[in-house]
Amino acid sequence: MGFSTILDVIGSTFIGGILLLTLMRLQSNASDNQVTFGHDKTIQSDLAYVAETIENDFRKMGYCADPYKITDTTKLIYKAEINAITFRADINQDSSLDKIEYYIGSTSQMSHTPNPNDRILYKRINGGLPLKLSYGITSFNLEYFDVFQDTLKLPITDTRKIALIKVSFQIEDPDAYNKKYSKASWSQLRLTGRNLRKR
Numbered sequence: 572m573g574f575s576t577i578l579d580v581i582g583s584t585f586i587g588g589i590l591l592l593t594l595m596r597l598q599s600n601a602s603d604n605q606v607t608f609g610h611d612k613t614i615q616s617d618l619a620y621v622a623e624t625i626e627n628d629f630r631k632m633g634y635c636a637d638p639y640k641i642t643d644t645t646k647l648i649y650k651a652e653i654n655a656i657t658f659r660a661d662i663n664q665d666s667s668l669d670k671i672e673y674y675i676g677s678t679s680q681m682s683h684t685p686n687p688n689d690r691i692l693y694k695r696i697n698g699g700l701p702l703k704l705s706y707g708i709t710s711f712n713l714e715y716f717d718v719f720q721d722t723l724k725l726p727i728t729d730t731r732k733i734a735l736i737k738v739s740f741q742i743e744d745p746d747a748y749n750k751k752y753s754k755a756s757w758s759q760l761r762l763t764g765r766n767l768r769k770r
Contacts, residue, residue, distance in 0.1 A: 611753050614707065618742050618755045621692065621705050625738055626759065628671055628694075632658045633766030637666035647767065648730035651723075654711045656736075662696065670697050675711045684745035686752055692740070709754070711740040716761075735761045 633647040641647070645668075650657040655674035662669045672695040681689045692708040693701040715723040716735040723732060739758035746752075 611755070614742050614744055614753050614755045617705055617707060618757055621708075621740065621742070622757045622759075624694070624704060625673070628660065628662065628673075629736065629738065631660040631662060632671075633660065635661040635666065635668055636664045637661075640666065640668060641766075646730070648733055651713070651715050651725075651727045651730050651733060653713060653725060656713055671695075672701075673711075675708055681706065681745070685747055686743055686745045689743055689745055705742060707742045707745055709741050709743045713738055720761075734767055737761065 633641065635641050646659070648656070648658045649670070650672075655672070657670065657672045659668045660671055661667065662671065672693070674693050674695075676691040676693060678688060678690055680691055686707070686709075688709040689707045690709065690711075691706055692704045692711055694704050695701040714737040715725075715727060715733045716737070717723055717732050718734040720735060727733065737758070737760055739756070741754060741756045744753040
């Protein structure tokens with residue numbers, strides 16, 4: 572009678588220990604999922620904001636509410652590089668052409684974050700103070716195509732040949748969780764201002 576009681580106690584302790592370890596593991600997984608979901612939600616929100624801003628501005632490329640201000644000799648794209656572009660567009664629809672710049676900073680500007688690859692994506696209008704669109708950009712790439720959808724090789728000396736632009740970028744979380752950075756990517760294969768083709 573005493574021996575079976577001891578076996579029952581040992582068996583119950585063993586099963587209870589397994590149940591306790593299982594519950595602790597479930598709690599840890601739930602915490603991991605909650606943190607990861609929070610990071611992913613923040614990145615997705617940042618990604619949506621940047622994508623919407625880029626789409627809105629790039630589609631206005633070469634547009635002016637006063638069409639007579641744009642002639643055949645008007646330079647609509649000033650600079651076309653792999654991770655920077657400068658173009659003209661009537662952003663505010665006030666019949667004046669604005670100069671819009673998109674470019675990324677260096678990784679040293681974000682040296683205070685654990686992520687070694689994150690940068691700042693800047694947008695500047697008419698040479699004013701740059702607006703920081705995102706602090707977590709790890710890549711911002713632009714590809715340029717002519718009207719036949721052939722790739723234009725860099726450096727592009729005649730920006731009037733540009734008819735289509737491929738924009739792609741990636742955003743990562745500045746802080747790693749379990750040595751992993753949450754990330755999200757966006758790519759628009761053929762993004763352009765319709766007014767570039769009317770020159």
